[in-house]
Amino acid sequence: MLVINILGFALISLIVWWFWLYKPRGGVVAKGTVPITVNNGVYTPAQVRVMAGEKVTLSFLRKDNSPCSSIVQFNNLEISEELPLNKTKEISLESLKPGTYPFSCQMQMYRGELIVEGKDDE
Amino acid sequence: MSSNNPNKETILLIEGAGCASCVGKIEGALSEVSGVKTASMNFAQRTVLVTGNANEDELLGAIGSVGYQASLVKQNDTELLDEKEKSEAAYYKRLMKEMTIALALGIPLMLYGLFIGEMTVTTNPERISWLVVGLLTLGIMYFSGRHFYIGAWKSFLNHSANMDTLIALGTGTAWIYSMVVVFAPDAVPLMARHVYFEATAMIIGLIDLGLALEIKARGRTSEAIKRLIGLQPKNARVLRDGEELDIPIEDVVLEDLLRIRPGEKIPVDGVVVEGNTSVDESMLTGEPMPVKKISGDEVVAGSINKSGSVIFKATRVGKDTALAQIIEMVKRAQNSKPSIGRLADVISGYFVPVVMIIAILSALAWLNFGPAPALAFAIVSATTVLIIACPCALGLATPMSVMVGVGKAAEAGVLIRNGEALQTASKISAMILDKTGTITEGSPKVTEIQVTGDYKEEEILSLAASLESGSEHPLALAIVESAQERGLVLSKVANFEAIAGHGVEGSIDSNSILFGNEKLMDERSVSIEHYIASAQRVASEAKTPMYLAINGELAAIISVSDPIKNDSVEAIKRLQANGIRVVMLTGDNRATAQAVAEKVGISEFFAEVLPEDKSIKVEELQAQGEIVGMTGDGINDAPALAQANVGFAIGTGTDVAIESADITLMRGSLHGLADAIAISKATLRNIKQNLFGAFIYNVAGVPFAAGVLYPFFGLLLSPVIAGAAMAFSSLTVVSNANRLRLFKASDH
Numbered sequence: 001m002l003v004i005n006i007l008g009f010a011l012i013s014l015i016v017w018w019f020w021l022y023k024p025r026g027g028v029v030a031k032g033t034v035p036i037t038v039n040n041g042v043y044t045p046a047q048v049r050v051m052a053g054e055k056v057t058l059s060f061l062r063k064d065n066s067p068c069s070s071i072v073q074f075n076n077l078e079i080s081e082e083l084p085l086n087k088t089k090e091i092s093l094e095s096l097k098p099g100t101y102p103f104s105c106q107m108q109m110y111r112g113e114l115i116v117e118g119k120d121d122e
Numbered sequence: 123m124s125s126n127n128p129n130k131e132t133i134l135l136i137e138g139a140g141c142a143s144c145v146g147k148i149e150g151a152l153s154e155v156s157g158v159k160t161a162s163m164n165f166a167q168r169t170v171l172v173t174g175n176a177n178e179d180e181l182l183g184a185i186g187s188v189g190y191q192a193s194l195v196k197q198n199d200t201e202l203l204d205e206k207e208k209s210e211a212a213y214y215k216r217l218m219k220e221m222t223i224a225l226a227l228g229i230p231l232m233l234y235g236l237f238i239g240e241m242t243v244t245t246n247p248e249r250i251s252w253l254v255v256g257l258l259t260l261g262i263m264y265f266s267g268r269h270f271y272i273g274a275w276k277s278f279l280n281h282s283a284n285m286d287t288l289i290a291l292g293t294g295t296a297w298i299y300s301m302v303v304v305f306a307p308d309a310v311p312l313m314a315r316h317v318y319f320e321a322t323a324m325i326i327g328l329i330d331l332g333l334a335l336e337i338k339a340r341g342r343t344s345e346a347i348k349r350l351i352g353l354q355p356k357n358a359r360v361l362r363d364g365e366e367l368d369i370p371i372e373d374v375v376l377e378d379l380l381r382i383r384p385g386e387k388i389p390v391d392g393v394v395v396e397g398n399t400s401v402d403e404s405m406l407t408g409e410p411m412p413v414k415k416i417s418g419d420e421v422v423a424g425s426i427n428k429s430g431s432v433i434f435k436a437t438r439v440g441k442d443t444a445l446a447q448i449i450e451m452v453k454r455a456q457n458s459k460p461s462i463g464r465l466a467d468v469i470s471g472y473f474v475p476v477v478m479i480i481a482i483l484s485a486l487a488w489l490n491f492g493p494a495p496a497l498a499f500a501i502v503s504a505t506t507v508l509i510i511a512c513p514c515a516l517g518l519a520t521p522m523s524v525m526v527g528v529g530k531a532a533e534a535g536v537l538i539r540n541g542e543a544l545q546t547a548s549k550i551s552a553m554i555l556d557k558t559g560t561i562t563e564g565s566p567k568v569t570e571i572q573v574t575g576d577y578k579e580e581e582i583l584s585l586a587a588s589l590e591s592g593s594e595h596p597l598a599l600a601i602v603e604s605a606q607e608r609g610l611v612l613s614k615v616a617n618f619e620a621i622a623g624h625g626v627e628g629s630i631d632s633n634s635i636l637f638g639n640e641k642l643m644d645e646r647s648v649s650i651e652h653y654i655a656s657a658q659r660v661a662s663e664a665k666t667p668m669y670l671a672i673n674g675e676l677a678a679i680i681s682v683s684d685p686i687k688n689d690s691v692e693a694i695k696r697l698q699a700n701g702i703r704v705v706m707l708t709g710d711n712r713a714t715a716q717a718v719a720e721k722v723g724i725s726e727f728f729a730e731v732l733p734e735d736k737s738i739k740v741e742e743l744q745a746q747g748e749i750v751g752m753t754g755d756g757i758n759d760a761p762a763l764a765q766a767n768v769g770f771a772i773g774t775g776t777d778v779a780i781e782s783a784d785i786t787l788m789r790g791s792l793h794g795l796a797d798a799i800a801i802s803k804a805t806l807r808n809i810k811q812n813l814f815g816a817f818i819y820n821v822a823g824v825p826f827a828a829g830v831l832y833p834f835f836g837l838l839l840s841p842v843i844a845g846a847a848m849a850f851s852s853l854t855v856v857s858n859a860n861r862l863r864l865f866k867a868s869d870h
Contacts, residue, residue, distance in 0.1 A: 001490065008486040012479050019475040022281055041273030042280045065213040066269075066333070067340050068514070071457055071521075075467065078540070080457035084202060085209045088173075106459075107517025108470040109277075109284035 030056065033090070036112070038062040038069050038083060043103070043112035050096075052116050057092045069110055074103045132172045134181060136163070137191040144190065151184040199351045199449060210337055217334035220266035224327030227262055231255065231320035232842060243307050243315045252304045252317050259297060259319040267293065267326040283474035285514050289329055291478065292508035293322040296841060299501045314495030318505070318841065325509055325845035332849025339856040343522055345863065346529025347456065350449050353405055353424035358389035361433065371439075378436045382427045390423050391438035391445075399430030406445065407773075407788040408535025408797075451537055455528045460541035462809055463520030466816070473513040477824065481507040484828035499829070502841060506827035510844035511820055515851040519812030522859035527805030534867055535788035536798040543784035547768045547802035552748035553697055553795070554740060554762075557708035557715065558596055558684060559755040560772055561694075561722055561792070566597055566684035568604035569665055572656060573678045580610060582678040586670055588612040589626050589637050597666065598626075600682045623709055623732035625668070636671040639711055641730065643669050643676070650676050661713030664721055691722050693792035698723070700799065700870070703748065707731055707739055707762075736762035753787075753795055770795060793868070800870035808862050812855045819851050 029049045036058055037044045050056045062069055062083040072091070073080040083089045098118040104111045136148060145163045152161035152172055158181075159174035170192075172181060178194060185192040235241045243249055263271070270293070273286030300317035307315050358371045361379040371389045374380070379395065382388055388401070400412040403425040412428050415421055421434055424445040440446065459467075481504040488500035524541045531538050538544050558564050571579045587605030590598035591612055605612065618628040624645070625638015636646055640657070643650050648671040650657070657667040657679055665683040669676060697704050706727035708715045715729035728739050736754075740762050743750045752759070752766030763769030763783055771783030772790055787794035827844055831837040 004489055005486060008482050012482055015475050015478050015482075018278075019281055019283055020472075040269070040276040041284055041286050042276045042282070046280050046282070065209065065216075067210070067213075067337055073457070073459065075459070075464070078458065080454070080459065082453065082457060084206065104467075106521045107285075107514050108467050109286075109513070109517070111280075111282050111471070 033057040033059050035059045035061060035088075038072070038110065039064045041066075041069075041110060043110055046112040047115065048112070049115045049117060052098045052118050053095050055092065055094045056096075056114075057090050058114070059088045059090045061088045062086070068105050068107050071106050072103055072110075073106060074101055074114075077101055132176070132178060132181060132194065134170045134172065134185065134192045134194060136170060136185065137193070147188050148185060148190060151188045152181060155180050155184050199446075200354060200356070203348060203351050207341070210341060214334050214337050217330045217337070221327045221330035221334060224262045224266040224323050224330060227258055228320055228323030228327050228842075232324055235320055241317050241320070243303050243317060249304055249307070252300075252319070255319050256297070256301050256304055256317070259300075259322050262323050262326060263293065263297065266330055270326070270329075283478070285474075285512075287474050288477060288508045288511055289325070291481075292505045292841065292845075293325050295501065295508070296321045296325075296505045311495055311497060314498035316495075316498050318501070321505065321841040321845070324842040328842075328845045328849045332853050335853050336856055339853060339860055340522070342860050342863070343525045343856065344456070344529065346526075346533050347449065347452055349405070350424070350445070350452065350532065353387065353445060355387040355389045374436055374439050376436055376439060378439075379433055380436060381431065381433050382421075383431050384427055384429055386427050388421050388423055388425050388427060388434075390436045390440075391443045392421055392434040392436045394419050394421060394432050394434045396434075397430055397432035399432050400428045402426040402428055406448065406535065408533070408794065409789040409791070448532070448537060451539070452528060452532045455538050455540050455544075456525045457521075458524070458540040458542070459520055460524065460545035460809075462545055462806070462813070463524075463541075466516045466519060466813055470513040470517045473511070473516070473820075477508065477511040477513075480824060480828065481505075488829065499832075499838065502838060503827065503829045505841045506839050506844045507824055509841050510823045510827040510839070510848055512816070512823075512848045512851045513820075515816035515819060515855045516813070518852055518855045519816050520809050522856050523805050523808040523812060523862060526859045526862040527801055527808070530805075530862060530865060530867075531798060531801045534794065534797045534801065536794055536801065537786040537788065538798070538802070539784050539786075543768055544802045544805055546749065547751065547785060547799055548806040549749045550702060550751040550768060550799060552703040552705060552743050553751040553753065554705045554707050554743065554766070555694075555724075555792070556736075556752075556754040556759055557706055557710060557718055560753050561690045561706065561718065562684040562686050563790075564596055564684065564755065566600040566666070566682045568600055568680060569683045570660065570681040571678055572653075572681075574653070574676055577677050579678075580608065582670055582680070583608065584610040584612060585630060585635055585672070586637050586668075586678075586680060588615055588630055589618070589628050589635055591615075592618060593620060593626060596684070597668065597682050600684075601668075601680065622734070623730075633672050634674075636674075637668065639668060639730075643671065646671070646674070648674055648676055653679055658713055661711060662717050664714060664717035666710050666714045686718065686721060687790065687792070689791050689793055693796050694722050694724060696793070696796040696870075697799070700796070702751075702799070705739075705743065707736060709733065733758045734761070737765040740765040751795075751799075753792075770798065796870070797867035800867040801865065803870075804862060804865045804867075808859060812858055815858070816851065816855060819847075823847060 034048050034056060038060055060072055060083050062085055071080060071082055079091060081089060081091055096116045098116050101114040148170060149161045149163055152158055155176050157174045157176035158172055161170055161172045163170045182192050243252055270286045270289045274290035277284050277287060296318040300319050303310055303315050303317055356370060357368050358374050359381050360367050360369055360374060361381060366381060374390050394415050394417050398416040400414050401421060402412045404410050406422060406424055423443040484507050485500040485504040488503055489496050492499045527544060528538050555561055571582060573579060573582055583605050587602045590601045613630045615628040615630055620626050624642040627636045636642060650669060653676060660667040660681045665681045668680045668682060670678045670680060694704055704724050706719050706724045708729055709731055710729060712729040715727050719727040731739060736759050740750050740752055749767045751768045751770060752762050753770040753772060754763055755772055763771060768785060769783045770785045770787060772787050785798050827839050829838050
């Protein structure tokens with residue numbers, strides 16, 4: 001029984017680590033137009049890095065039929081756009097301040113983030 | 123979209139492509155055109171989708187070079203909508219098929235378990251038959267539930283979790299446990315040798331059903347926008363080189379002359395140049411009465427020509443028409459989220475991993491403290507917890523209601539800029555109404571001229587009109603119009619100066635003329651005391667007295683009256699009945715303001731307010747703790763509209779581009795204001811019901827699924843019931859939002 005309990009709590013710790021604590025480095029460092037595919041419950045890439053002050057265009061291509069995926073919203077930029085199926089929809093963002101701008105579907109199930117890095121980072 | 127966009131999409135319609143082998147030829151020819159990234163042909167539809175920044179003529183040329191004809195397909199809102207509906211219909215069909223197959227296995231299995239036999243594994247023949255059922259279930263998981271597992275896996279790799287994760291884990295746990303029982307019954311205590319294949323099949327079927335019904339219900343939430351898009355006719359009849367041509371509306375250009383017959387929809391915005399008619403603009407403005415149109419009047423796309431045949435000149439086409447802008451604005455607003463939804467967003471962001479943890483904790487609790495067969499209880503409770511939790515309902519609660527509410531408002535001629543404006547409008551406690559043009563018609567008329575000494579009415583009016591001819595103030599327009607009606611000749615004005623909030627001055631034929639209100643006379647020490655009584659009488663009749671002084675001596679009082687809109691009194695009553703403190707604001711003099719206020723039943727008003735001070739009055743009310751709505755025509759009260767918690771602009775039917783307003787009323791009536799507030803209140807109530815329902819559902823459902831009631835009542839929820847509850851909880855949210863469509867704003 002002890003083993004089972006330990007296994008259970010280990011599993012919980014793994015969940016906490018995998019979904020919350022683990023901060024992936026990387027993502028796509030991008031300039032100009034970044035294609036993002038919306039399919040199977042995820043944005044690919046789900047993390048896009050850009051430099052502050054540069055214009056970036058996110059070009060969403062939705063291949064997923066589920067109605068949930070049909071809207072992408074950037075809550076702290078007050079952007080909300082409908083994504084047509086199998087067509088690209090471009091969202092242009094200009095001169096963003098450094099910071100993290102999450103984007104998601106209306107139900108917060110599809111999630112991604114746009115990370116704007118300051119000039120003197122890295 | 124910029125023209126040098128490397129991902130530009132062009133759709134070409136190919137003619138004469140009769141065989142599948144043409145596909146390769148056409149795609150090959152297109153991919154050689156510079157700038158083309160991909161070219162893929164849909165043979166069934168005879169269309170090619172080209173991506174990349176290529177010249178359209180070169181694309182057409184390339185297709186011509188391999189022997190086919192092609193034309194460009196321009197996509198408009200109508201086509202996009204058709205396409206969306208088609209793809210949704212296809213998705214619905216697929217889900218229904220998947221649901222049928224899953225339930226075809228799930229229901230008999232469940233009935234067997236309930237009424238016929240035990241779903242346990244004890245003997246070898248039982249093992250074999252359950253193995254067959256297990257494999258059938260695996261088939262269902264692949265055929266009907268594949269999308270859940272793929273989605274769950276992809277988002278897992280992405281360090282995120284969603285509905286798919288919960289469904290995949292729940293159904294997966296049930297199936298794997300059952301297969302363990304089948305293959306290695308000895309590894310499981312005797313009493314726990316139960317299989318749950320029916321749960322897996324039923325859950326997948328029920329959730330597919332829920333999704334399918336949700337798609338149908340979602341379709342209804344966008345009915346308002348569909349109706350607006352449907353107002354655009356496909357074709358227009360233009361007069362070019364003396365000929366009448368029927369052309370697609372995309373091809374109409376500015377300055378084109380178009381002919382409209384009775385009963386037809388007006389295709390683009392324009393100005394009537396010939397003929398007269400009446401036009402039904404109700405779909406756009408909510409104004410039920412047809413509007414007369416004569417030469418020089420504006421007509422707007424989407425309105426319906428009732429009686430006559432007219433020719434009009436296109437002034438705005440394509441994306442610039444009022445209708446196109448309304449559609450764009452409504453779409454945007456429908457997709458935006460008011461802050462009331464933010465908490466739900468935060469919660470749903472953490473929701474799924476939390477539920478996974480609860481599922482594990484619940485399983486551990488059963489294993490540690492539960493009665494025999496503890497393992498079976500642990501598996502059932504974990505599965506049920508995973509399946510019952512529904513972050514979707516929480517996430518959908520706000521957007522679905524906003525979608526319906528904003529659409530509903532648009533139908534009543536009320537354009538709401540975004541979700542936040544909708545939310546704040548529901549909380550308005552005080553409403554400031556500008557007098558001129560808001561409560562009144564805004565088209566004043568000269569009603570009386572009282573002269574002093576030997577002056578003649580005509581002479582006075584001519585002087586006043588000469589002075590005012592450069593001004594755009596509504597009162598000035600009344601003076602000038604009146605002079606024109608009497609055929610008076612206007613004189614040249616020297617040293618003209620407009621004194622904001624006071625009046626104007628200038629000199630005519632070396633006489634210095636002052637024309638304005640009492641304040642102006644006071645400031646310039648023009649004595650008006652003998653005429654105060656008569657001015658007061660004028661003001662008490664809700665007319666505005668204006669003084670004209672020649673060389674420092676009062677020469678006349680011109681009274682101007684601006685009729686009150688016939689439904690202002692009713693509409694103001696509606697606002698007051700809803701507990702809103704209604705305040706009138708005007709630059710007009712105190713006595714006139716008081717008379718107008720009394721006529722419309724407003725007890726509180728600010729008079730003689732300079733245009734730049736209007737926003738200060740808004741601030742004053744805000745300082746008293748009021749949530750202030752400000753209504754004006756959007757022209758000279760932009761700062762006040764911006765200062766207010768919610769700025770309402772009263773449009774003239776087609777002026778959508780009133781940027782400073784949070785809410786635009788398309789028709790002039792103040793009823794629009796009461797409608798807007800009623801709709802926003804109803805929408806917020808609906809959102810709260812949804813949020814409350816979704817929240818309580820999850821807060822109560824998850825512990826129930828984990829088995830908190832078992833120690834007291836011996837109750838443990840079946841995973842199948844959890845699946846049904848989950849599938850229908852999001853459907854309930856969408857349906858509740860749809861209930862808003864039945865809301866009648868005019869009853870409130």
